[in-house]
Amino acid sequence: xxxxAKRFGFSHDSSSHLALAVDEALCNVIRHGYKQEVGxxxxxxxxxxxxxxxLGPGLCIVIEDEAEQIDPSKIQGRDxxxxxxxxxxxxxxxxxxxxxxxxxxxGAGMRLKLVKRTNGPSAKRTQELTTRCxxxxxxxxxxxxxxxxxxxxxxxxx
Amino acid sequence: xxxxxxxxxxxxxxxxSHDQKTIVLSxxxxxxxxxxxxxxxxxxDAIGKVPGKGSVIVDLSGVSYMDSSGVATxxxxxxxxxxxxxxLVLCSLQDRxxxxxxxxxxxxxxxxxxxFDEAVEAAASV
Numbered sequence: 001x002x003x004x005a006k007r008f009g010f011s012h013d014s015s016s017h018l019a020l021a022v023d024e025a026l027c028n029v030i031r032h033g034y035k036q037e038v039g040x041x042x043x044x045x046x047x048x049x050x051x052x053x054x055l056g057p058g059l060c061i062v063i064e065d066e067a068e069q070i071d072p073s074k075i076q077g078r079d080x081x082x083x084x085x086x087x088x089x090x091x092x093x094x095x096x097x098x099x100x101x102x103x104x105x106x107g108a109g110m111r112l113k114l115v116k117r118t119n120g121p122s123a124k125r126t127q128e129l130t131t132r133c134x135x136x137x138x139x140x141x142x143x144x145x146x147x148x149x150x151x152x153x154x155x156x157x158x
Numbered sequence: 159x160x161x162x163x164x165x166x167x168x169x170x171x172x173x174x175s176h177d178q179k180t181i182v183l184s185x186x187x188x189x190x191x192x193x194x195x196x197x198x199x200x201x202x203d204a205i206g207k208v209p210g211k212g213s214v215i216v217d218l219s220g221v222s223y224m225d226s227s228g229v230a231t232x233x234x235x236x237x238x239x240x241x242x243x244x245x246l247v248l249c250s251l252q253d254r255x256x257x258x259x260x261x262x263x264x265x266x267x268x269x270x271x272x273x274f275d276e277a278v279e280a281a282a283s284v
Contacts, residue, residue, distance in 0.1 A: 016254050017261075023225050027191045088226035088262050095261045129260050 008048055008059055009118045013126045017096035018059065018116050024089040025063050025112050033067025033110065041066055049117065055098070058117030066109040072102035098122050168193060169220065171200040179212035180281050181205075186220025189228035197228060201235035205242060213245030213281035217274060224255045229262055236268060245269070245284030249277035 001022050005015035026042060034040045042065050049058040077091025093100050098120035101113045116122055169187015176182045183204040189197055204214045216232070218224075232248070239246040249271040251259070259265040271277035 013253075013257065017257070020225065020258065023190070027225060027227065031191065088229060092226055092258065092261050126257075129257055 004046065005059060005116075009057055010059075010116070011118075011123070011126070013129075014116070014118070014123050017122070017126055018061075018114075021093045021096045021100075021114060021116075022061060022063070024093050025114070028089050029063065029065045029067060029110075033065050049115070052117070055120045056118035058098070058115060058120065061114040063112045063114070064105060064109060069104045069108070069110060072104065072110075075102045095125060096122050171196055173200060173204050173207070175207075176215065176278065179209060180215060180278065181208050181212070182215045182217055184217040184220065188223040189221055189231075190223065190225045191227045194227040194231045197231045198234065201231065202238065205235065205239050205244060205246075208239075208242070208244045210243060211284065213247060213284050214239060215274070215277045215281055216246065216248050217250055217277070218248055218255055219250035219252070219274070221255050222252060224258055226258070226262070229258055229264060232268070233264070245281055247271055247277045247280045249274050 001019040002015040005018045006012070010018065022044070026044075029042055030036060042063065045062045045064075047060055049060055051057045075090055077089075077094055078087030090100075093114070097114045097116045099113065099115035103111045103113070105111050169185070169189075171186075172184040174182050174184075181204045183200055185197060185200070187193065201214070201216070204216075208214055214235075216235075221228075236246050247269045250273060251270060256265070256270075259268065259270070269280050271280050
């Protein structure tokens with residue numbers, strides 16, 4: 001996936017993030033949709049998007065399954081201030097792509113449409129993260145475990 | 159002192175003592191939904207070996223990829239370490255792995271050291 005994204009003009013980091021989004025989406029289908037049962041189908045379609053003149057060219061990825069249908073409005077990333085395992089996948093997907101649209105398929109299963117453009121909002125977020133790392137403002141947080149704990153103590157055991 | 163190792167073609171998890179108060183868990187390969195259970199077991203082993211007021215350093219320098227299941231496993235490890243009253247320090251994250259912590263805004267929750275030596279210093283201050 002990352003190699004395909006690079007061929008369509010995405011940066012190294014954006015390509016990695018797009019691959020991460022697809023990985024997270026597939027994991028969600030396998031884990032939550034199919035309850036980790038083997039033998040169920042997942043369809044993935046990828047096609048290029050022309051430059052729209054503002055956000056650049058991009059890729060559209062559609063992932064479909066035959067898992068139990070759920071209300072798309074209930075597919076939400078969790079509150080990130082709630083420090084606990086799980087629930088991160090949807091948040092990550094929404095952060096690293098420009099559009100993430102869930103819908104029930106006709107008949108059975110769910111459809112997730114992902115859109116990411118080379119100069120879209122998610123690419124800018126990726127650039128901001130990269131810049132934070134490069135200038136050291138967001139990386140190498142060596143606050144002591146006690147400090148980290150005190151900042152989130154009330155929520156860590158959730 | 160080598161204490162335990164779990165290896166498969168996708169990478170390894172190695173637990174060793176650094177000193178009397180510090181256990182090091184070195185992880186390599188990709189940590190995804192398939193390997194997260196291995197990481198969870200190794201983390202539990204490592205945390206179980208740490209004496210009171212000691213620390214576990216999780217050396218992620220060899221991890222080329224991690225998804226949300228890996229991050230969730232580390233969050234569980236952090237919670238377990240806090241319950242046990244020991245420290246948990248991550249170190250040497252590759253950019254690709256670091257970015258998922260930043261996207262999940264967990265880079266300020268975990269103590270994250272740039273290098274192993276910095277992790278040892280951070281662990282000693284617990």
